[in-house]
Amino acid sequence: MIQDNIEKIETKVQSAKGIPEETRTELIGLLSTLKSEISDLSRTHVEDAVSIAGFTGASTHEATRESVKPELVKVAVQGLSSSVEGFETSHPVLVQIVNRIATILSNMGI
Numbered sequence: 213m214i215q216d217n218i219e220k221i222e223t224k225v226q227s228a229k230g231i232p233e234e235t236r237t238e239l240i241g242l243l244s245t246l247k248s249e250i251s252d253l254s255r256t257h258v259e260d261a262v263s264i265a266g267f268t269g270a271s272t273h274e275a276t277r278e279s280v281k282p283e284l285v286k287v288a289v290q291g292l293s294s295s296v297e298g299f300e301t302s303h304p305v306l307v308q309i310v311n312r313i314a315t316i317l318s319n320m321g322i
Contacts, residue, residue, distance in 0.1 A: 217265045218247045221272050228276035249306040267292035275317040285321025289314045
């Protein structure tokens with residue numbers, strides 16, 4: 213289920229208009245790595261993994277809509293960043309990936 217959600221996000225990023233190719237490529241790579249990291253996390257923290265995937269989807273949706281609403285991007289990205297709080301020590305790569313995704317999506321929503 214979590215993997216399916218991330219694959220849907222990848223599809224949305226691939227088909228979204230207005231994303232520069234370099235940004236699209238970086239996001240797809242980050243999402244691929246996120247799948248692996250979420251898989252590891254879901255073995256011990258299922259609800260947290262679902263939240264991270266959900267906020268990633270919401271953030272991506274808000275940043276790639278035709279009519280971007282910066283305030284909604286900001287709220288979704290804040291939720292995404294908050295979803296990994298507390299994992300800095302146990303899952304540092306996950307936190308780095310989510311923070312990079314949040315930064316990219318936040319910049320897209322400006």
